[in-house]
Amino acid sequence: MRMVCLRTTYGSISTGGIFLLDDNFFAYSLEDPVHTGAKVPGNTAIPAGRYRVALTTSARFGKVMPQIVGVPGFEGVRIHGGNTAEDTEGCILIAKNRVGTDEIQGSMAAALTAILANAVEPHEIQIINAWRDSV
Numbered sequence: 001m002r003m004v005c006l007r008t009t010y011g012s013i014s015t016g017g018i019f020l021l022d023d024n025f026f027a028y029s030l031e032d033p034v035h036t037g038a039k040v041p042g043n044t045a046i047p048a049g050r051y052r053v054a055l056t057t058s059a060r061f062g063k064v065m066p067q068i069v070g071v072p073g074f075e076g077v078r079i080h081g082g083n084t085a086e087d088t089e090g091c092i093l094i095a096k097n098r099v100g101t102d103e104i105q106g107s108m109a110a111a112l113t114a115i116l117a118n119a120v121e122p123h124e125i126q127i128i129n130a131w132r133d134s135v
Contacts, residue, residue, distance in 0.1 A: 001116060003053065003079075003125040005029050005092055007045075014085035014102045015045050017130075019094050021115065027094040027108040032085050034129065039073055042089040046071045046127065053079070053123040055116055065109070066116055068092070068125060079125075081107025092127075 002022055007029075009016035015034050019027040031045040052069045058078060068077040074090050082093035084103050094112060095104035116123055 001119040001123045003123070005031075005125060005127045006130055007031070007034065007048070007128065008130050009101060010034055011101060016098065016101060016104075019092070019108075021112075026112070027096055028098045028104045030082070030085065030088070030093040030095070030102075030104045032088055032090060043085075044090060046074050046077055046090055046092075048127045048129045050124060050126045053116070053125050055113065055123075064117075065113060066123070079109065079112060081109040 004020040005017055006020065007015050007017040012033055015031045017029040018025060019029045032043050034045045051071060053066050054069050055064050056067045057063065058065045066079040068079065071077050078091045079094060080091055081095065082088055083105055087093060093104060094108045096106035096108055097104060099105050
């Protein structure tokens with residue numbers, strides 16, 4: 001299954017965007033801020049690029065969740081639920097509603113996990129930084 005996280009809003013608190021499944025809107029996304037310099041541990045979005053996604057058991061959450069594999073300089077990156085950038089340390093949060101620039105609500109993580117579990121592998125995600133001045 002092909003996933004796309006299209007980043008559209010950039011702030012000092014968070015990065016917002018939309019999450020597509022096979023080119024169809026699925027959810028809103030929220031991540032840590034995108035930094036152009038060195039990684040700030042626990043406060044940096046993963047680099048834009050194309051990555052493999054695997055369903056693995058999270059030691060932290062104790063359940064099967066999508067893991068983004070092979071992100072340079074990051075380990076244990078997941079796609080999961082949450083509302084603000086405080087709920088992530090480099091992971092992508094997905095939800096059905098955007099509440100404001102820095103908040104989303106209505107987790108879509110369980111729905112995504114179920115879809116991926118029933119879809120043919122391999123799964124991949126492309127993370128795209130939309131031009132900041134064109135959004």
